Amino acid sequence: MTGCHAMILNLVVPCYNEEDVLPETTKRLAGLLDRMVQSGSVSSQSGIYYIDDGSRDRTWEIVSGLRAARPDRVHGIKLSRNCGHQAALLAGLRTVPGDILISVDADLQDDIEVIPSMVEEFTLGNDIVYGVRSGRKSDTFFKRHTARGYYRLLSTLGVNIVLDHADFRLMSRRALTALERYPEVNIFLRAMVPLLGFKTTSVYYDRSPRFAGVSKYPLGRMISLALDGITSFSMRPLRLIAYAGGAMSLLSFLIGAWALYVVLFTHRGVPGWASIVVPIAFVGGLQLASLGVIGEYIGKIYMEVKRRPLFEIEEID
Ligand code: UDP
Ligand code: MG
Numbered sequence: 001m002t003g004c005h006a007m008i009l010n011l012v013v014p015c016y017n018e019e020d021v022l023p024e025t026t027k028r029l030a031g032l033l034d035r036m037v038q039s040g041s042v043s044s045q046s047g048i049y050y051i052d053d054g055s056r057d058r059t060w061e062i063v064s065g066l067r068a069a070r071p072d073r074v075h076g077i078k079l080s081r082n083c084g085h086q087a088a089l090l091a092g093l094r095t096v097p098g099d100i101l102i103s104v105d106a107d108l109q110d111d112i113e114v115i116p117s118m119v120e121e122f123t124l125g126n127d128i129v130y131g132v133r134s135g136r137k138s139d140t141f142f143k144r145h146t147a148r149g150y151y152r153l154l155s156t157l158g159v160n161i162v163l164d165h166a167d168f169r170l171m172s173r174r175a176l177t178a179l180e181r182y183p184e185v186n187i188f189l190r191a192m193v194p195l196l197g198f199k200t201t202s203v204y205y206d207r208s209p210r211f212a213g214v215s216k217y218p219l220g221r222m223i224s225l226a227l228d229g230i231t232s233f234s235m236r237p238l239r240l241i242a243y244a245g246g247a248m249s250l251l252s253f254l255i256g257a258w259a260l261y262v263v264l265f266t267h268r269g270v271p272g273w274a275s276i277v278v279p280i281a282f283v284g285g286l287q288l289a290s291l292g293v294i295g296e297y298i299g300k301i302y303m304e305v306k307r308r309p310l311f312e313i314e315e316i317d
Helices: 022-038 059-069 085-095 112-123 141-156 173-179 189-196 219-231 236-265 273-306
Strands: 009-015 047-052 074-078 100-103 128-135 165-172 200-206
Touching: 009 022, 009 085, 022 047, 022 059, 022 112, 047 059, 047 085, 059 074, 074 085, 085 100, 085 165, 085 173, 085 189, 100 112, 112 128, 112 165, 112 200, 141 219, 165 173, 165 189, 173 189, 236 273
Parallel strands: 009 047, 009 100, 047 074, 128 200
Antiparallel strands: 100 165, 128 165
16 A cells, blocks of 8 residues: 555644754654554655744754654644643644644653554544543652542533543544634633544553653643633533522521521510621622622623534534
């Protein structure tokens, strides 16, 4: 097989200050692609697209150098400033051509040896293939436990994401076209992709430590990504206010009834007491309930302004 009719696979690799890893990463990724082209599973036009996310180091020069050495495999897209991992990824997913794209981090912490199985799953009819880490041995105790707790919180809030999957995934052209219909700007791709639907599966791998360079995800960034994951996908925090308002209103009614009972039927009533306690409980309940109502409307407005598609047609017979 010459591979000329095979599908084009492009790898989307966001890079922020990755000068230390790019030469080795290119060696490994290009080697993998060369092998896959050889075996005929992907087209010889398959390649690597580095998305330089406004790096301050020599990342872009290095990409250019690598491109000069392997013009058939290496491509670069330079963003005008640092836009963050998710935006850089989306920039790649929206601009890189090809029949299938696989996004993978520049540090190759995700095992690229499962890429052929991802492609295999695509040929079996899957439009989305998630890379899922089978263990978190390479993580710190802190990261392991916060990550698990966070996934659990997300699913209680009704946000559907794949456990232990980050942004190592294959998407077909069809899925990418569907993703373009999501014009929202608060992006958290690992929760958006499951909304697309289509036939989906996972492949499993062990995640290794970074082979060079340092993490570009300090704690602050991780927390802000985690909050985005909740507030971009779930109205439930707003609804919780409405529930709390309802509960407080009920409570204030009970307190009011009790205060009236104490004043009217016992001798324990201190003058002025009921007229203070009842309005406090009543107004508190009223305020929370009103905030809850406003929250419901804000939630609706939020969902409307996202302009998310209501459906995606998979086939018409
Ligand atoms: N990254 C990016 N823009 C940023 C931060 C990170 O494109 O503002 C890229 C980074 O170069 C890497 C990927 O996102 O390819 C994941 O970052 P990192 O490996 O530092 O995160 P960690 O694995 O520590 O969570
Ligand atoms: Mg990493």
